[in-house]
Amino acid sequence: xxxxxxxxxxxxxxxxxxxxxxxxxxxxxxxxxxxxxxxxxxxxxxxxxxxxxxxxxxxxxxxxxxxxxxxxxxxxxxxxxxxxxxxxxxxxxxxxxxxxxxxxxxxxxxxxxxxxxxxxxxxxxxxxxxxxxxxxxxxxxxxxxxxxxxxxxxxxxxxxxxxxxxxxxxxxxxxxxxxxxxxx
Amino acid sequence: xxxxxxxxxxxxxxxxxxxxxxxxxxxxxxxxxxxxxxxxxxxxxxxxxxxxxxxxxxxxxxxxxxxxxxxxxxxxxxxxxxxxxxxxxxxxxxxxxxxxxxxxxxxxxxxxxxxxxxxxxxxxxxxxxxxxxxxxxxxxxxxxxxxxxxxxxxxxxxxxxxxxxxxxxxxxxxxxxxxxxxxxxxxxxxxxxxxxxxxxxxxxxxxxxxxxxxxxxxxxxxxxxxxxxxxxxxxxxxxxxxxxxxxxxxxxxxxxxxxxxxxxxxxxxxxxxxxxxxxxxxxxxxxxxxxxxxxxxxxxxxxxxxxxxxxxxxxxxxxxxxxxxxxxxxxxxxxxxxxxxxxxxxxxxxxxxxxxxxxxxxxxxxxxxxxxxxxxxxxxxxxxxxxxxxxxxxxxxxxxxxxxxxxxxxxxxxxxxxxxxxxxxxxxxxxxxxxxxxxxxxxxxxxxxxxxxxxxxxxxxxxxxxxxxxxxxxxxxxxxxxxxxxxxxxxxxxxxxxxxxxxxxxxxxxxxxxxxxxxxxxxxxxxxxxxxxxxxxxxxxxxxxxxxxxxxxxxxxxxxxxxxxxxxxxxxxxxxxxxxxxxxxxxxxxxxxxxxxxxxxxxxxxxxxxxxxxxxxxxxxxxxxxxxxxxxxxxxxxxxxxxxxxxxxxxxxxxxxxxxxxxxxxxxxxxxxxxxxxxxxxxxxxxxxxxxxxxxxxxxxxxxxxxxxxxxxxxxxxxxxxxxxxxxxxxxxxxxxxxxxxxxxxxxxxxxxxxxxxxxxxxxxxxxxxxxxxxxxxxxxxxxxxxxxxxxxxxx
Numbered sequence: 019x020x021x022x023x024x025x026x027x028x029x030x031x032x033x034x035x036x037x038x039x040x041x042x043x044x045x046x047x048x049x050x051x052x053x054x055x056x057x058x059x060x061x062x063x064x065x066x067x068x069x070x071x072x073x074x075x076x077x078x079x080x081x082x083x084x085x086x087x088x089x090x091x092x093x094x095x096x097x098x099x100x101x102x103x104x105x106x107x108x109x110x111x112x113x114x115x116x117x118x119x120x121x122x123x124x125x126x127x128x129x130x131x132x133x134x135x136x137x138x139x140x141x142x143x144x145x146x147x148x149x150x151x152x153x154x155x156x157x158x159x160x161x162x163x164x165x166x167x168x169x170x171x172x173x174x175x176x177x178x179x180x181x182x183x184x185x186x187x188x189x190x191x192x193x194x195x196x197x198x199x200x201x202x
Numbered sequence: 203x204x205x206x207x208x209x210x211x212x213x214x215x216x217x218x219x220x221x222x223x224x225x226x227x228x229x230x231x232x233x234x235x236x237x238x239x240x241x242x243x244x245x246x247x248x249x250x251x252x253x254x255x256x257x258x259x260x261x262x263x264x265x266x267x268x269x270x271x272x273x274x275x276x277x278x279x280x281x282x283x284x285x286x287x288x289x290x291x292x293x294x295x296x297x298x299x300x301x302x303x304x305x306x307x308x309x310x311x312x313x314x315x316x317x318x319x320x321x322x323x324x325x326x327x328x329x330x331x332x333x334x335x336x337x338x339x340x341x342x343x344x345x346x347x348x349x350x351x352x353x354x355x356x357x358x359x360x361x362x363x364x365x366x367x368x369x370x371x372x373x374x375x376x377x378x379x380x381x382x383x384x385x386x387x388x389x390x391x392x393x394x395x396x397x398x399x400x401x402x403x404x405x406x407x408x409x410x411x412x413x414x415x416x417x418x419x420x421x422x423x424x425x426x427x428x429x430x431x432x433x434x435x436x437x438x439x440x441x442x443x444x445x446x447x448x449x450x451x452x453x454x455x456x457x458x459x460x461x462x463x464x465x466x467x468x469x470x471x472x473x474x475x476x477x478x479x480x481x482x483x484x485x486x487x488x489x490x491x492x493x494x495x496x497x498x499x500x501x502x503x504x505x506x507x508x509x510x511x512x513x514x515x516x517x518x519x520x521x522x523x524x525x526x527x528x529x530x531x532x533x534x535x536x537x538x539x540x541x542x543x544x545x546x547x548x549x550x551x552x553x554x555x556x557x558x559x560x561x562x563x564x565x566x567x568x569x570x571x572x573x574x575x576x577x578x579x580x581x582x583x584x585x586x587x588x589x590x591x592x593x594x595x596x597x598x599x600x601x602x603x604x605x606x607x608x609x610x611x612x613x614x615x616x617x618x619x620x621x622x623x624x625x626x627x628x629x630x631x632x633x634x635x636x637x638x639x640x641x642x643x644x645x646x647x648x649x650x651x652x653x654x655x656x657x658x659x660x661x662x663x664x665x666x667x668x669x670x671x672x673x674x675x676x677x678x679x680x681x682x683x684x685x686x687x688x689x690x691x692x693x694x695x696x697x698x699x700x701x702x703x704x705x706x707x708x709x710x711x712x713x714x715x716x717x718x719x720x721x722x723x724x725x726x727x728x729x730x731x732x733x734x735x736x737x738x739x740x741x742x743x744x745x746x747x748x749x750x751x752x753x754x755x756x757x758x759x760x761x762x763x764x765x766x767x768x769x770x771x772x773x774x775x776x777x778x779x780x781x782x783x784x785x786x787x788x789x790x791x792x793x794x795x796x797x798x799x800x801x802x803x804x805x806x807x808x809x810x811x812x813x814x815x816x817x818x819x820x821x822x823x824x825x826x827x828x829x830x831x832x833x834x835x836x837x838x839x840x841x842x843x844x845x846x847x848x849x850x851x852x853x854x855x856x857x858x859x860x861x862x863x864x865x866x867x868x869x870x871x872x873x874x875x876x877x878x879x880x881x882x883x884x885x886x887x888x889x890x891x892x893x894x895x896x897x898x899x900x901x902x903x904x905x906x907x908x909x910x911x912x913x914x915x916x917x918x919x920x921x922x923x924x925x926x927x928x929x930x931x932x933x934x935x936x937x938x939x940x941x942x943x944x945x946x947x948x949x950x951x952x953x954x955x956x957x958x959x960x961x962x963x964x965x966x967x968x969x970x971x972x973x974x975x976x977x978x979x980x981x982x983x984x985x986x987x988x989x990x991x992x993x994x995x996x997x998x
Contacts, residue, residue, distance in 0.1 A: 019261075039318070056222065058444070060394065061891070063892065063893075066477075066892060068393060095221065099219075105216065105219055113211055113215040116212075116861045119691060120218075120444045120691075121215075121442065121444070122392075122393045122394040152901065156899040159393060159897055161393045161865075161897065163864065164865045166906065167864075
């Protein structure tokens with residue numbers, strides 16, 4: 019007999035109310051019940067980080083959390099980063115720095131970095147070092163890029179947000195400069 | 203506006219960054235049910251019975267199938283039959299019927315209303331197996347007395363490629379250098395696990411299969427033949443794919459099961475493997491042991507090369523057949539002048555996951571063996587290791603160089619290039635970037651720091667053909683239908699750049715569909731670094747043909763001669779009179795079915811299909827140089843610097859070429875230092891999670907320096923391109939073996955890859971009797987003075 023609960027949550031600002039089996043993971047619920055397929059499952063045991071979403075602003079591996087645990091929570095997924103077709107500054111930086119190839123791990127890295135940058139901003143922290151960004155990036159796995167583009171993209175976004183001096187924790191609207199593009 | 207050669211932004215990026223990519227598991231169909239594969243829990247045994255009653259009665263279960271339910275005699279065929287070797291006795295069945303041969307082999311499949319129920323029910327399938335001894339060591343398996351996996355034995359193939367009188371050359375040699383090296387079992391492990399959705403149209407029987415990538419047209423043919431239906435009833439649409447690297451998209455048992463279930467049940471069936479399954483089910487690769495020797499004359503010039511290789515292929519011959527072993531021995535002489543060569547390889551079957559290709563198949567392994575041999579030889583001959591390579595590399599004037607070897611059914615003709623020139627350029631670049639200084643500084647600080655150098659030959663652009671269609675809509679949008687497939691490399695962008703230039707339109711006007719079997723039925727897919735070369739030139743030809751048609755029609759519209767027209771930016775204008783012009787959209791409409799510009803008998807539409815066929819591969823080449831620190835206490839090898847130098851012929855998009863090289867190097871660091879599929883004595887896999895299968899993170903991969911040269915356009919194709927997919931990984935095992943050997947001051951080879959902590963500790967313990975901790979100037983075969991000289995030569 020399935021143990022089913024009724025829950026409510028907000029995903030990228032949209033209210034959802036649904037019945038979900040208690041053992042269903044947040045990742046499966048987001049992907050298959052609510053249609054947020056941008057959240058990807060790479061290992062289902064909490065190592066690769068491709069399924070990272072923000073639950074009440076904190077980065078969470080949605081493969082390790084049950085959907086019912088998100089009852090009453092505010093969830094953000096990769097689909098919530100862009101403003102329509104307008105990429106967020108972080109998303110644009112990933113493109114500018116060739117921080118993605120197949121794009122499967124990318125939503126996880128974006129959400130991880132988004133939470134990191136927002137947390138630093140809230141704490142009034144200064145510019146992160148490359149080593150700090152690299153340590154952050156070491157939380158997740160990517161099999162295509164060799165990570166340098168990811169590190170460069172997050173670092174460039176951190177710098178640009180500090181320079182602009184305004185709140186971009188929502189990650190909307192601020193386009194990165196194409197001048198930042200390219201390799202060595 | 204020229205697009206080829208620019209760092210154009212990727213067309214794939216916006217959708218992938220917004221989470222709008224559609225990967226296999228992102229497709230769903232109403233009324234779908236979920237399949238779960240039941241796999242053998244033991245490595246080797248007689249399958250006594252598969253009890254399904256309890257599973258079939260479990261909540262939500264729709265069906266349970268075993269081999270007895272399948273059409274009889276289903277075997278997955280070899281995609282690439284090579285060297286006339288018949289592997290029919292060693293092919294994998296879709297579901298095991300009598301014998302199981304590895305942990306993870308499919309024995310049954312459960313279908314349920316939801317994936318959780320399917321997984322629960324799969325655990326209720328009662329598999330009764332009489333266990334037999336697991337055969338895990340290839341050398342033992344090759345012995346006549348070994349327990350047998352198959353009635354035909356355990357050696358699926360035993361063949362030798364080569365030319366010249368090797369024995370005579372070894373008899374006459376002034377020096378013979380021999381070494382041994384093993385390459386550990388690891389594989390691609392793309393971040394997206396496999397997933398399939400098979401949706402059946404009950405009106406027509408047509409099946410659409412989402413998630414079949416890499417070689418969709420070939421897989422469609424295999425599936426049609428196994429199902430006994432016409433191929434037109436199978437449609438494989440293009441999807442996004444989360445990395446391929448050789449393993450994804452080959453025809454696996456699930457590629458039959460899922461569509462067969464959908465047809466049998468008359469319902470959409472979906473299947474998504476989990477990571478633990480992936481690590482035992484998807485092709486493994488690489489596991490070989492080499493005994494390699496070279497004969498030298500008094501000047502350190504190679505007179506003959508010999509290798510004897512044991513290739514552990516796991517439990518079956520899958521779709522790749524003997525591709526990996528064949529490429530291993532075919533490519534082993536690499537970029538060197540080898541007057542006589544013999545490469546023998548035995549393809550041995552063991553009770554482990556079957557093997558196939560992984561990025562740079564055969565080259566990662568063979569390059570590691572050959573380059574270790576050259577490092578050992580340099581030390582024994584007292585010649586600087588770079589100088590030894592320089593002496594033996596084929597010189598530009600010696601190319602094209604025909605080797606009396608066939609590989610992948612093509613004659614081997616090393617087409618063009620400057621191998622010593624690139625070696626010098628790489629050494630110069632490493633010097634410019636401070637690599638030798640870093641080595642010296644580290645050693646002065648008392649660190650065990652080593653520098654590795656490895657040279658490699660790649661191959662790319664395998665034919666025989668690729669087909670492309672280019673179509674222009676009545677709105678002027680250009681659509682490319684390519685048979686190349688996109689596995690995440692940026693193929694859409696590269697093909698769009700090629701089409702934009704050939705047709706004379708802006709890149710924004712071009713969209714690309716890769717690998718849809720209805721839209722492009724003649725595609726051969728993406729593998730062997732072939733796509734930019736073969737699919738790219740097909741797109742180039744089709745786009746040029748459209749451009750000719752555009753000119754023809756525009757001449758009629760503008761009532762001028764074709765020679766007076768120029769096409770640019772999507773507009774056809776009269777030279778010297780830019781006001782007299784028509785847009786591409788207007789020309790497309792002039793090609794419409796009721797157009798007055800069409801002549802009797804001319805078909806409507808503005809499009810062209812072209813085939814690019816090619817008999818020979820092209821052979822790119824490169825150099826890897828790395829600096830590592832070895833901690834003999836922890837056994838940890840830390841990669842400090844890493845340079846990939848690569849001749850790509852012509853970079854359609856330099857950013858993407860660099861990305862391929864960097865990503866390849868990162869994977870190579872994993873295979874050389876971290877990743878390995880170990881088995882216990884019963885054949886139980888020991889790496890079935892990402893905790894035990896250790897892929898490199900950003901903490902293990904340093905920034906990868908890249909030197910891409912475009913000095914030697916490929917002579918065999920109009921674009922002059924060489925493939926870029928594999929050069930980043932080809933020499934990764936070789937260069938890290940070289941660097942660790944240098945750091946530890948080993949006299950012989952490192953013996954085995956990956957250089958895990960335990961292996962390094964053992965090597966370090968052994969090396970203390972060979973040589974003390976090596977200050978560069980005494981222990982290293984690589985002398986700084988020579989490095990200095992090379993640096994001067996190589997600097998630009």
